[in-house]
Amino acid sequence: MKLLKEKIEQEGEVLSDVVLKVDSFLNHQIDPFLMKEIGDEFAKRYSDQIITKVLTIESSGIAPATFLGLTLGAPVVFARKRKSLTLTDNLYTSKVHSFTKNETNEISVSQKFITADDNVVIIDDFLANGEALKGLIDIVNQAGATIIGAGIVIEKGFQQGGKALREQGLRIESLANIKSLANGKVEFYD
Amino acid sequence: MKLLKEKIEQEGEVLSDVVLKVDSFLNHQIDPFLMKEIGDEFAKRYSDQIITKVLTIESSGIAPATFLGLTLGAPVVFARKRKSLTLTDNLYTSKVHSFTKNETNEISVSQKFITADDNVVIIDDFLANGEALKGLIDIVNQAGATIIGAGIVIEKGFQQGGKALREQGLRIESLANIKSLANGKVEFYD
Numbered sequence: 001m002k003l004l005k006e007k008i009e010q011e012g013e014v015l016s017d018v019v020l021k022v023d024s025f026l027n028h029q030i031d032p033f034l035m036k037e038i039g040d041e042f043a044k045r046y047s048d049q050i051i052t053k054v055l056t057i058e059s060s061g062i063a064p065a066t067f068l069g070l071t072l073g074a075p076v077v078f079a080r081k082r083k084s085l086t087l088t089d090n091l092y093t094s095k096v097h098s099f100t101k102n103e104t105n106e107i108s109v110s111q112k113f114i115t116a117d118d119n120v121v122i123i124d125d126f127l128a129n130g131e132a133l134k135g136l137i138d139i140v141n142q143a144g145a146t147i148i149g150a151g152i153v154i155e156k157g158f159q160q161g162g163k164a165l166r167e168q169g170l171r172i173e174s175l176a177n178i179k180s181l182a183n184g185k186v187e188f189y190d
Numbered sequence: 191m192k193l194l195k196e197k198i199e200q201e202g203e204v205l206s207d208v209v210l211k212v213d214s215f216l217n218h219q220i221d222p223f224l225m226k227e228i229g230d231e232f233a234k235r236y237s238d239q240i241i242t243k244v245l246t247i248e249s250s251g252i253a254p255a256t257f258l259g260l261t262l263g264a265p266v267v268f269a270r271k272r273k274s275l276t277l278t279d280n281l282y283t284s285k286v287h288s289f290t291k292n293e294t295n296e297i298s299v300s301q302k303f304i305t306a307d308d309n310v311v312i313i314d315d316f317l318a319n320g321e322a323l324k325g326l327i328d329i330v331n332q333a334g335a336t337i338i339g340a341g342i343v344i345e346k347g348f349q350q351g352g353k354a355l356r357e358q359g360l361r362i363e364s365l366a367n368i369k370s371l372a373n374g375k376v377e378f379y380d
């Protein structure tokens with residue numbers, strides 16, 4: 001996605017060989033116009049499918065997912081990483097491992113909000129090792145719903161998450177796919 | 191806001207005399223069309239002001255705030271409740287007390303994203319005791335920016351947060367203001 005790649009080139013900060021900082025438009029400050037364009041781009045990529053639900057995870061996935069939901073006319077659900085005041089229903093839960101923190105966390109979605117009739121697109125901001133995405137897939141499977149595919153704003157293709165999941169048959173649409181962050185530079189796959 | 195009050199009446203669950211659950215459209219599942227209408231309503235309420243920035247806090251404030259930002263053409267910043275991978279800059283921080291959990295947490299905003307030239311509207315989903323809102327106000331003050339006002343989706347007017355802050359001169363626009371949650375029923379101020 002041209003606009004997104006330009007934003008990454010102009011505003012992204014390469015913090016290390018493996019971390020790209022995009023706090024100015026995606027992870028802390030949000031560019032609403034860009035989010036709308038991202039939502040529309042995901043909708044375009046999946047225009048061949050019927051989607052009844054958009055699933056994401058708090059917090060950075062919320063804005064991209066909500067704009068996709070707006071364009072599709074579909075509700076958006078965000079998985080919780082921590083208990084919230086009103087998350088009192090029966091829940092689907094899954095474990096998500098963090099390599100950086102060397103810990104495992106539980107994510108939750110109320111059983112009310114994904115049912116076996118749903119056709120789900122899973123949205124997230126980054127795809128690196130794919131642990132969060134695997135957890136969301138697990139939840140959709142527990143619900144007996146259909147996974148239409150995933151939509152990722154920025155994939156770090158040099159990390160293995162995307163490759164492994166595509167080999168298992170998951171459709172993944174990334175709006176920018178990074179080949180390398182070496183030498184402080186962002187290099188895209190194309 | 192009529193549409194919002196109808197949604198609350200149709201889908202809200204009164205969990206106790208002090209807690210209203212609206213997980214089906216605001217706090218876990220998100221109704222994107224409603225969020226767009228909420229953003230437009232906030233923009234209408236503040237159409238007499240120049241707003242350069244929308245400030246909110248993760249997670250439930252993000253969708254309402256982002257739609258306001260879209261309508262205004264203004265960037266949106268969400269305060270972090272926990273350290274994130276790329277929150278590495280100089281930060282403005284503030285302490286937010288939780289009565290329910292009887293604990294105090296630190297919230298953070300990068301100094302890059304609010305400056306003294308900003309005219310800020312603060313957005314959040316609920317206003318109860320006002321602790322989160324006070325923390326966000328504190329951060330805007332540390333930045334030397336101007337607080338135009340707050341925009342709250344659902345105020346629980348029977349709790350004291352709104353009253354105290356309005357007495358201190360803060361403009362607060364609530365889209366629904368709840369007078370009572372007694373006897374399992376939602377009663378609005380009107």
Ligand SMILES: Nc1nc2c(ncn2[C@@H]2O[C@H](COP(=O)(O)OP(=O)(O)O)[C@@H](OP(=O)(O)OP(=O)(O)O)[C@H]2O)c(=O)[nH]1
Binds near residue numbers: 018125
């Ligand atoms: N900016 C940035 N973030 C990256 C990058 N690679 C991974 N992340 C984000 O870091 C977080 C994952 O960290 P961990 O759970 O510790 O997992 P990991 O070490 O196994 O990658 C996720 O944030 P998250 O769940 O999206 O958190 P939130 O922002 O939604 O709160 C993920 O999106 C990167 O190159 N740049």
Ligand SMILES: Nc1nc2c(ncn2[C@@H]2O[C@H](COP(=O)(O)OP(=O)(O)O)[C@@H](OP(=O)(O)OP(=O)(O)O)[C@H]2O)c(=O)[nH]1
Binds near residue numbers: 211249316321
């Ligand atoms: N659904 C619902 N939520 C309420 C109600 N009253 C307060 N809250 C939410 O509860 C959370 C505040 O809880 P605490 O920090 O424990 O504070 P408190 O006990 O002093 O109220 C906030 O969530 P938050 O920061 O918005 O969390 P998040 O949803 O953004 O993750 C606030 O918006 C209510 O009647 N109904």
